[in-house]
Amino acid sequence: MTDERPLRSGTLASLAGVSTDTLRHYERRGLLPPPPRDRNGYRRYPSAAVARVRVIQRALDAGFTVAELARVLKERDAGGAPCRDVFRIARTRLEELDNRIKGLIALRKELRQVIGDWEARLAATPPGKRAGLLDALGGLNASGAASRRAGPRRAT
Numbered sequence: 261m262t263d264e265r266p267l268r269s270g271t272l273a274s275l276a277g278v279s280t281d282t283l284r285h286y287e288r289r290g291l292l293p294p295p296p297r298d299r300n301g302y303r304r305y306p307s308a309a310v311a312r313v314r315v316i317q318r319a320l321d322a323g324f325t326v327a328e329l330a331r332v333l334k335e336r337d338a339g340g341a342p343c344r345d346v347f348r349i350a351r352t353r354l355e356e357l358d359n360r361i362k363g364l365i366a367l368r369k370e371l372r373q374v375i376g377d378w379e380a381r382l383a384a385t386p387p388g389k390r391a392g393l394l395d396a397l398g399g400l401n402a403s404g405a406a407s408r409r410a411g412p413r414r415a416t
Contacts, residue, residue, distance in 0.1 A: 266296075266304035276313035282314070290330035291316050293337065323353035 269280045276283075283303075286292040286318050292312065295303045328349050335342040378393050384392040 264307055267307060267309065269303050269305070272305045272309055272313065275310045276317070278313060278317065280337065286313070286316060289326050291326065291333060323357065324349055 267275070269283055273280045273283055274413055277382065283305075287294055291321065292305075292309065295305045295309070316329060316333075320326070325333075332342045332346055332349075335345075377396060378391070381391040381393065381396065
């Protein structure tokens with residue numbers, strides 16, 4: 261049997277692993293319905309709010325935006341079944357994540373090449389002299405001439 265007593269903000273925040281500021285933010289953004297208040301103004305959340313906050317956290321971690329999640333939860337709270345929308349959002353986030361991973365893998369490959377180039381530049385550069393490492397990132401060698409890796413340059 262679960263305890264069905266209402267929870268104050270601090271208790272809910274502690275149980276859900278968030279701050280009270282986060283709870284207020286979720287409420288303002290429509291992720292949490294406004295809870296009833298005591299005469300003294302304290303918010304009194306139902307015990308089920310713990311699970312809801314955890315769902316919100318996991319959905320945000322999975323890449324749902326606050327606006328998407330607010331829309332889905334609003335529909336669900338109104339008795340709707342936003343499951344297909346949830347699936348579509350999650351599938352889109354997975355595609356975006358796959359694209360980011362591909363981009364990161366390409367960046368890692370490029371950075372390995374850059375570091376190899378830099379290592380050779382440093383070996384050929386006397387101590388105390390500039391090797392032009394950052395300039396090489398912009399497609400320039402230490403003298404300012406376009407390097408072999410540089411793309412076309414616009415005249416200014």
